[in-house]
Amino acid sequence: MPNDTGGPAVLRPPADDVLDTTALGRYVRWLAAERGRVFSSYDELWRWSVDDLEGFWSSIWDHFGVRGTYDTVLGDRDMPGAQWFPGATLNYAEHMLGLPEDADRTAVIARSQTRGPVELTFAELTDQVARARAGLRRLGVGRGDRVVGFLPNVPEALVAFLATASLGAVWASCAPEFGARSVIDRFAQIEPTVLVTVAGYTYGAKEIDKTAEVAAVRAGLPTVRHVVGVEYGPHRVPDALSWDDLLSQEGSGTETEPLTFEAVPFDHPLYVLFSSGTTGLPKAIVHGHGGILLEHLKSGAFQLDTRPGDHVLWFTTTAWTMWNIIISGLLHRAAVVLVDGNPLYPDLTEQWRIAAGTGVSLLGTSPAYLMSCRKEGIEPACEVDLSKLRMLGITGSPLPDEGFEWAQEQFGDRVLVNSMSGGTDVCSGFVAGNPWLPVYRGEIPGPCLGVDATAFDPDGHEVVGELGELVIRKPMPSMPVRFWNDPGDERYRSSYFEVYPGVWRHGDWVVMSSRRTFVISGRSDATLNRGGVRLGTAEFYSVVEELPEVADSLVVHLEDSGGGPGELLLFVALSDGAELDDALRARIRGALRTELSPRHVPDDIRVVPAVPRTLTGKKLETPIKQILRGRPPAEVISADAVSDFSAVAAFAMSDAGEGDDA
Template identity: 40%
Template sequence: MTISITPSHSSRVWEPSKERIEHSHLKAFADFAEQPLFPYERLHRWSISHLEEFWSKVWDYAGIIGHKGDRAYVPSPSMPDAEWFPHARLNFTENLLRGSSDRIVAYEASESGVHRSVTLKELKKEVAQAQQGLKNLGVQKGDCVAGITTNDIQGLAALLATASLGAIWTSCSPDFGAKGIIDRIGQVKPKVLITTLAYQYKEKAFNIEEKIIETTKSLYDLSAVITLNGQTKIPETNTLSWEELCANDAEEPAFTPTAFNDPLYILYTSGTTGLPKAIVHSVGGTLLQHVKEHQFHCDLHKDDVLFWYTNTAWMMYPWLVSGLASEAALLLYDGSPVKRDNLLHLWDLADEVGVTHFGTSPKYLDTLAKANTRLKDTHSLTSLKSVLSCGAPLAPAQYDWVYQTLKEDILLASISGGTEIIGCFVMGSPVHPVYRGEIPCKALGMAVDVLDERGASVYEEKADLVCTQPFPSMPITFFGEGGEERYRNSYFSKRPDIWTHGDLAEQTINESFIIYGRADTTLNPGGVRIGTAEIYRVVELIEGIEDALVFGLPKDNDEEIVLCVVTDQLDEDYANHIRQKIRSKASPRHVPKRIYQVDDIPHTINGKKVEGAAKTAALGKVVTNEASLRNPSSLQSFRQLTKKEFL
């Protein structure tokens, strides 16, 4: 049985001006493709029913550098076996290092402010020198280079130098534990490791030399370790500093041609239920998907400034980097999003460098809202055109907060996709109105639908988010033994030849979308399917609750909803207040049977709540990959949960 809560929040909060629509990439592309822009649903149907023509037009409109070949799409009876641009030749880095040589392409910032900026000419030189250094170490097309890097200009240059050779880049954030790093890059046997030896977070310095030494002991095929901020010798390795790697006279990088489907990145799932999946993404699929999303859906233009708060382990890092292909500049930030004395540090940076597209998370916006910040009173944000959010569903009330306290004329877009596709299924656009709590549209070229258990497309009902047609950024494979089988089992076992993504979603009559969270964390009390996001949307707005987590625990052949909250005021009256809010703003079926007070909520390194790990710990089972958690000690509260009193 499935029940749907028809959103009462479905009110329009923003509408693009005619001028904005006329000057958008999306309007220009529709004209270029000789297709009407409106109704958008027709344009979208054309994009998924004429896949070869659409993606070929994307290549041409974006001015992809390379040889396209005479075919853009070769269909197959099996969705994952479809071929894209089988005769194309291109280089990923060449497509990013483009445009005027004197324009600024990247700003580097941390908790202490903006450190420096680089022009395209300067970045090209650093990439060229790093490329020559990697060549001297024997790195060539198809080899894997791993980075344990912060989000800064050196890390960017290392990535681009690797891709310029046709080699594969994979990265972890330096705040991972050694086991978390080894569980990821240890799978893919990198030839070279490029690593920082220290980083800063919340105004505290962290030295990670011992962690790097422990990591290298498990990387058996390394030919060299490159250190980014120190001369420390890593035992039993060929260690070079970044300066030594780049000690050559190279000025311009050379670009090794690759096939469209050659590997570019290896990304990792969160790994909270086992060893992280190592997902291999292609050169052409990544590039084409990102320029389409940046230009058509985010309306990213030449000389705009793109920012996303991310670390180098998350999918949004390569998504940010690809902004260079649209000749935008990047704001690269490493550190905490908030400082002890300044919640608005990121917005200070945004004002200073003129950020046009600000990428963040619902949690960060919630922090600002609970602190009663009013950015329109403290910051000019004259350049700001769009606020983008992902990592969790954006609550309806957060739409109101953004437009009331941040800026009235901006495109607010919650976007949703995943590491598995290195992109998005549903997004905003510069030509769509924004409705509270809803994601405006299906991304062009993505045959997105919501299917129930019968396989029928449904509206105003929660069901599985799927994609029914191939797209270029589907993974090449999962790295390692049995990778192809593991890949197909992950997304095609439930519905052969239809990508079932694993999210619970709803299509509205506005042709917009609401995401309710992962289907594997869906609650089923009394046989009623409930998305955890529906409860978070209420609870996280209750004053006094710092964080919360919801999951179901078995009870007499059924399931009880368990709510865990981080608060200093849980008593019977407060618990009743929480239940009353959930009952009135969601439904009686969403009301938790048990409410517990806990010290902390488990999150991944990227800030996502980990309901599965908490539930596993509460059931007294082993959490198989605590190294994926930012705060594994938080699980201690959950291991004792069923022995504690609840309200």
Template identity: 40%
Template sequence: MMVQPEGVAPAWSPTVESAELARMSAFRRAAGVRAGREFQATPDLHQWSLDDMPAFWALVWDFFSVVGDRGVTAVRPSVMPDAVFFPESRINLAENLLAPWADSDEIAVALVREGDGLLSAGDSLTGRQLTQRVGSFAEALRERGVVAGDRIGLVLPVGPDALVCTLGALAIGAVVSSVSPEFGAPSIVDRLGQLQPTVLVAAPFYRWSGKAFNRSDNVAEVVRALPSLRVVFLAGEDDGAAARACQGECSVVPLEPALSRDVQPSYERLPFDHPAYVLFSSGTTGKPKCLIHRGGGVLLKHLVELGLHADIQPADRLLFYTTTSWMMWNWQISCLALGATLVLHDGAPTYPSASALFTSAKMTSATHLGLSARLLDHLRAEGIALDGEAGRALRQVLVTGSPLSPPTAEWLADELGPNVMLNPISGGTDLVGCFVGGDPTRPFFAGEMTGPILGTAVDVYAEATRRADDNEAGELVCLQPFPTVPVGIWGDATGERLRATYFDMWPGIWVHGDRAVRSSTGGVAILGRSDATLNVGGVRIGTSEIYAALADHPVVADSLAFGQEWDGDTRIVLLVVTSRDAELDEAAKASIKSAIRAACSPRHVPAVIVEVADLPRTQTGKISEIAVREAVHGREVKGIGALANPESLDAIVAAVPTD
């Protein structure tokens, strides 16, 4: 298990002063006034947030000065998948994100982009400039007949254009879905095609890892496959391919003129449950599900997560590495509602060096940096020093994408020092937010997240809805409604797919699909996806336990474990990408097996260890164990277009023995 044993020192602890200055402390005091009693610490506050949900969520609205008409009712009792919050309210997500910025000449958006062999500062936007461009795009949409509820598809890299178009569409009540431009046309159409969008905003060109990519033919193929389109805005040069692909009365126009008029936004205040975003499941297990997320829920959930758990305050700067396909894009832009500057990194996370994101944070004086655990594992394995790379302004590192191993957490704490809070978070596209994360007022222990997010009844259940004991593995669940329970899945009129996805195992209880374990201190460790759990001889084995055992192994730079059907049972196959200058000989294999046996159990030890050059990853950097398992067994790999490097599967299939 990844949970730390009793008596282990925390990897990071707040000072008395920093804890007192954290917004979490101010909120806890405000909750005490609201509840008529004192809350000693966050766990007490968390319990109140579940025991008196109406009072808690009403306080969130008031504490963060949400703009809109609140109504009387904060929460109406319901059983999931129903989730009824602020049923009488009228609200607009974009209006709240821009509220601190409308008359501000401070920098609201900073950009770092790739140059030739280096990173360079891109054009920034003041609050006033951002607001004007959002108003201009919103007006351009209205002039073309776009109304609340229409779907807007974005195929754009991370940058100001993607942000402005998102906020402009939200301002008029349109529903936004975005896909990164590196996706192939079939994968984009698999996603956006389900929504029948009326507007597409696309970039025919983008840069990645020091190279320029021309995607005009890809854009044209997407346009050709979406007959619902009425207008296509092109960000960048136009070679005419998209116009030739248009059907019916669809027109193609340049994006920049639609952003350049001096127009202030006019916001449509809509019901709390009005959809703001449709996000897509990864597609690695089939055609992507289109998850519909309500604007009011997104705002309140993100205010709790960014404003309290991440302690983002006015004048802070958040850089969270993401693509426009990942939910962290939607998550990070909500920092604008807190008066914090949004720092956008347009490019690869490892260009021109593996520590590029720390360089980017230093260039922009970022106070908060978000990145993947896998990237940190790589930096540690390669011995890359971070001392002096992150800049003096940095005070928090957020980590997600996969579990942060104890060795990497301890290494990161040593590299960055006691003034930088480590904040692993975990949630998903399903809730466009987090279930568990950090707390700026309590210590962080390597190998776990500090506790549940306020307002979420997160727990770990074993079989038959039995609450798992401390340090016992089980399913991560949520027992009560929360504001970002999806409104539904697009095309699922009866709600059957939504119920089958999250509530089939235990009706009324959200089963997230993660194996987890809870520590005696209330911390939570994620062990990996339940659908990737190995079943060897009837024993369930979490793959992340194997990865944690190899986190410090000198030969292993990266690894992937999967179950191969073998002789009427299942055997564990371990794929290994070796560290620089290391060799996977028989002695190394024996050492790997010994490390796994010592840290886990004899049942965790792989039957076969195979060296490979690369592991398949989704566009957001997560390794895909299921894709490997299906490919090795000769089965169709569903959603292969969601993989960033599908060619790696062919080499793996050739390398894994089948007899």
């Protein structure tokens, strides 16, 4: 928790030459030279960025040389419905593919367990996008049509997306590990006309045949007129146009078309991202060309310090917003490293080996992975060559204090440990580190530029040093254009603006310090309330999962409708060979009591075979709570939206596991 009584020790201070060597520093110098604005600290810069939205976002447009013109930055600032850059036209894909001088620069480095390495220059990537664009046009795709990809994280997914965007058509993607029902639940909402898909892939040592799922998806999407099959592994998509034929001009009756870009309004749909869909039909979140372009220019440079010639890698799938974020490294003329397969095969060191082999400057991963490496005694900086690594990006869940310390021990001040939090909802971060801020143990260093992030109490007052709701008080260009098929924006409004009218409530509990650092304490709909004191679930996990016997955990509070303390249940998945005996129970309770408080001590500790998670790795706290209240799992959780639905069964039984008499 942020410490306001003197503050925690700084693990890594900003470098003395930070404004001379970083992308953020280049922007600060540009502001001084071009706008006459001089800032002596990040806090000053951030305050200006949220106090003067017009000045800040126009500077992003001009500093990065967005191709297009505008008269007004913010036509309407009310949320929801803020109107950004009315009248401006542009195209996101045009900015991704570079200028003639970038032609020989590396754009894509792909590594896969299904096929050999692939690398593309910006010229080669541009050529493939031009061919794919022409192929989609031959299939009748035009402005506003939807193209969807059931694809792994491979270059073809990137090419198909950029070709779609260049036409002013709308993209959406799902990873091939999704079940057919999950894919249909997502894609059917937007009524696509073209499906691009693989028929299988290799995951570690396993060959996965997805032909049955592809057939089911086709049957469940009656609007699809054309299917394009990407050859990937031994399996083939029957009755489909091959990817090579889509890109081929032979037999088309036309000469190769020049690559052009449809100029579209600022808020024209670029892609649709989907929420997890664990408790109902996934939200179809529409993002616009202009909002995503400006946000990713800003966040890629200032949060992630992406520079021309860098190699950037985030372990993700095409179903997670991090895919959309990391491929935007192309905006900064960095090479994007696309990895498909099991990132833990053949062992935990594989992610570090891939990072070393591709020479990445930015490596994005998860707290769970880092904590596993720590637990197993892996020393990546000693075991592989990570000399080019400048930043370690971490998101998906809170990074425990010990994770910060482990990373600092491994890399020292040479690598910035950048813990960040945001969401699919804005396809970016709200709070994050950057080179101009110090890294404190266990804390996210501050709000991102242009993001008026703070913590509110239930009455809508800002709170410092205590648990509150993460809110955004002013609009951001990358807030959703809308939800697809949401008449009157009713679902959109209820998702973010129902609790605090005119203020975005994200759904995370946070503690904000007087230094405006943040600690994410878990989802607010899963936060525990014992005796009037709110407890963040992330606090439990950071303590319990430090024990070598505990592989994973999940905590739920079942409130007492009569006003009593209720029941606090802790579920643990044990490491191989471990047993939940009296000694381990005592150690768990003792650790929670000592490191957190007596209120954190569970009433019952139960063993489960595994902790169910969404396909992007988030624990199913709220759905499990509903199941423990007696709701059938099928009513609460979509089986295809969960990594291991069989793990839910242990929670569906009220007497699951061996109880612990509190």
